[in-house]
Amino acid sequence: MGKEYRVRCKGLDAEGRGIVEFNGRKFAIKGLLPGELATMELVYRAKDTGARLCQVLEPSSDRVEPACAVFDKCGGCQLLHMSETAQKAFKQGLCEDLLGGFGKVRPILTAENPKNYRNKVHAAFARKRVDSGAGAQGSKGRSFENRNKSVRGSSPAGRSKIISGIFEEESHRVIETTDCLIQDKRAAEYLRTVRKLMQDTHTEPYNEDTGRGTLRYVFLRTGRKSGEVLMALVTGTQEFPAKAKFAAEIRKKHPEIVTLIHNINPQKNSMVLGKKETVLYGTGYITDTLCGHTFRISVNSFYQVNSEQTEVLYKTAVELAKLTKEDTVIDAYCGIGTISLMAADYAGKVIGVEVNAQAVKDAKDNAKRNNCHNVEFICRDAGEFMCEQARKDTAPQVVIMDPPRAGSDDAFLSSLVTMAPERVVYISCNPETQARDLKKLTAKGYKVEVIQPVDMFPGTKHIEVVTYLTRRDL
Numbered sequence: 001m002g003k004e005y006r007v008r009c010k011g012l013d014a015e016g017r018g019i020v021e022f023n024g025r026k027f028a029i030k031g032l033l034p035g036e037l038a039t040m041e042l043v044y045r046a047k048d049t050g051a052r053l054c055q056v057l058e059p060s061s062d063r064v065e066p067a068c069a070v071f072d073k074c075g076g077c078q079l080l081h082m083s084e085t086a087q088k089a090f091k092q093g094l095c096e097d098l099l100g101g102f103g104k105v106r107p108i109l110t111a112e113n114p115k116n117y118r119n120k121v122h123a124a125f126a127r128k129r130v131d132s133g134a135g136a137q138g139s140k141g142r143s144f145e146n147r148n149k150s151v152r153g154s155s156p157a158g159r160s161k162i163i164s165g166i167f168e169e170e171s172h173r174v175i176e177t178t179d180c181l182i183q184d185k186r187a188a189e190y191l192r193t194v195r196k197l198m199q200d201t202h203t204e205p206y207n208e209d210t211g212r213g214t215l216r217y218v219f220l221r222t223g224r225k226s227g228e229v230l231m232a233l234v235t236g237t238q239e240f241p242a243k244a245k246f247a248a249e250i251r252k253k254h255p256e257i258v259t260l261i262h263n264i265n266p267q268k269n270s271m272v273l274g275k276k277e278t279v280l281y282g283t284g285y286i287t288d289t290l291c292g293h294t295f296r297i298s299v300n301s302f303y304q305v306n307s308e309q310t311e312v313l314y315k316t317a318v319e320l321a322k323l324t325k326e327d328t329v330i331d332a333y334c335g336i337g338t339i340s341l342m343a344a345d346y347a348g349k350v351i352g353v354e355v356n357a358q359a360v361k362d363a364k365d366n367a368k369r370n371n372c373h374n375v376e377f378i379c380r381d382a383g384e385f386m387c388e389q390a391r392k393d394t395a396p397q398v399v400i401m402d403p404p405r406a407g408s409d410d411a412f413l414s415s416l417v418t419m420a421p422e423r424v425v426y427i428s429c430n431p432e433t434q435a436r437d438l439k440k441l442t443a444k445g446y447k448v449e450v451i452q453p454v455d456m457f458p459g460t461k462h463i464e465v466v467t468y469l470t471r472r473d474l
Contacts, residue, residue: 004039004054014094014432016078016461020051027051031072031081033060062086068181075169077182077459084114088455091463095453098435099465102448109312114458117306118180119288121187121220122272123164125198125205126174130159162198162205164191164218172208182459184222186256190231193253194218197246206236208268214240216265217272221297223288224307229254230286232261232299234272247280258282261299273300285362291315293341293370301359302335309456313427313464314339316452317400320468321425323347327397330389330421332382332412337363339400339427340375347398350375353385383408386415400425407433410440417444424469429456431465438467447472 007020009032018032020040029051032038037058043050056063066072066080079087088110096105111117165177179188194215197203204213217234233246240246240262247260259282265274277299285298291311297303304310317339323329323346331340334352336359344350352375354360360379367375378385382403399421401408407430408416416424424446428434431453438448450468457463 002041004041006057007038007040009034009036009038012090014461016082016090018053022051029053030078032056033063033082033086036060036063070165070175070177073168073175074166074177076166076180078461080181080459084110084458087458091453091455095431095451095463095465098431099438099451099467102435102438102442102467103451105451105453108453108455108463109309109316110455111306111309111458113308115181116183116185117308117458118183119222119224119307120303120305121180121183121222123177123187123191123218124167124174125162125164125195125215125217127160127205128163128176130161162195164195182457184220184224186222186229187220190220190229190250190254190257191218193250194233194246197242197249201242201245203242203246208236211236211266214242219263219272219299221286221299221303223286223297225289226287227256228286228288229257230259230261230282230297230299231257232263232273232277233280234263234265234274236264236266238264243280251281258286259284263299287369290338291342293338293366295336295338296362296365296369297336298358298362300356301362302356303338304456306456309454310338313454313456313466314342316454317425317427317466318342318346320450320452320466321346321398321400321423323398329398329400330386330396332386332399332401333403334363334377335359335402337366337375337377339402340377341366341370341372343398343400344372344375348374351396352377353380353382355379355381383412383415386412386419390415390418395419396421398423398425400427402427405430405433407437413437413440417441417446420445420471422471426467426469428465428467429462431463434465434467438469441469445472446470 009018011019011034013028017028017030020027031053036056038056039054040051041054043052062083064083071080092108163176165175168175203215206213206216214235216236219232221230243262260280261277262280263273263277285296287294287296325348327347329343329347329350331352334340334354337352340350340352357379360377363377446469448469452466454464
């Protein structure tokens with residue numbers, strides 16, 4: 001431990017970290033709340049100097065004990081040390097700070113069920129040394145490298161075990177987790193089965209540095225209403241000698257896992273899934289119901305992770321669009337067509353645009369599955385499609401846009417302004433880039449009428465915001 005310094009937290013940054021001032025500099029400290037007196041130590045890194053929380057001396061009334069043994073190491077949740085009321089206030093305040101200049105921000109729509117909501121789960125694997133005499137709880141929460149040497153008996157006691165978990169924040173060290181507060185409850189049982197199969201078949205965790213080992217990740221998608229589960233076993237190499245054994249045992253023990261996929265990802269990157277895959281059994285997809293529509297969901301397709309709050313989000317978006325049977329709608333970044341099909345219930349025609357070919361295939365299947373004939377799906381980059389439509393002077397009445405975290409590029413926004421739809425519904429998972437894009441749209445003749453935050457991700461810093469814009473000349 002380094003030297004400790006007393007500091008008082010002044011507020012929170014957009015990541016939910018406490019801001020303190022020390023020696024004329026500001027530091028962001030994970031786990032610190034406004035008003036708290038605490039001690040910190042400086043952390044010297046290659047490019048800058050950071051700070052780490054040591055001890056809270058005067059806790060805030062908003063502080064709660066995180067119901068997670070690895071909260072201090074895992075990067076998945078950032079706000080579990082806050083009460084639910086404080087989390088709500090933090091997210092509301094963040095939206096007001098970023099978007100309040102465009103109009104009044106409505107009260108955030110919070111989640112009725114803030115736990116076990118994630119319908120998408122992935123876990124990494126590694127070997128962990130087991131100290132002599134240490135029980136299962138004795139090493140709870142310890143981190144270790146997933147770049148293990150895949151050698152058994154390397155500990156003083158000559159024992160090790162295969163574990164699964166998630167990466168420590170800003171590292172590739174796997175944090176052992178036996179359960180997770182925000183993941184589907186069934187995931188823990190499935191991962192126990194996989195770990196036992198690895199042990200029984202001598203299947204080692206993949207080492208991305210040496211290229212040794214086999215299993216790298218398990219990826220799960222769960223249908224919250226259908227109950228169906230998709231599992232992908234992600235290996236770092238083409239070879240997977242035990243895949244037949246895995247398939248037989250998983251199918252026997254967990255019949256709700258209706259499809260199993262072998263995915264191959266040998267790349268040294270942060271992506272979980274690779275480009276090559278083989279269906280070991282099942283159809284290669286699951287189905288689920290959202291807002292009264294049934295959707296086909298493949299392993300690579302975008303599907304919101306919180307099904308219950310997605311219904312709140314999408315119903316809000318469609319209601320704000322004020323659709324009629326006279327309207328033509330472009331749904332940009334449409335994914336597997338979730339919003340498109342909901343909009344098609346009220347609009348005359350919907351055109352969904354998506355660059356992911358598998359997602360478009362799923363979207364077309366979803367249109368047939370739901371007997372929806374007034375929707376068309378096009379596999380194109382949304383920006384390129386919008387530019388093309390602007391040149392053709394074909395203007396829809398409504399554009400619904402749900403871009404990735406980076407927001408929309410200038411080409412897309414310029415084409416949108418040229419097309420001049422009467423109404424725009426902008427769904428964003430990043431209010432910072434949304435604010436940037438809204439500034440450009442409002443400078444070109446649009447007015448923000450509604451700003452509605454939706455808490456899709458309780459326990460984390462993330463938030464979705466729906467904004468509704470109209471043309472000023474109408």
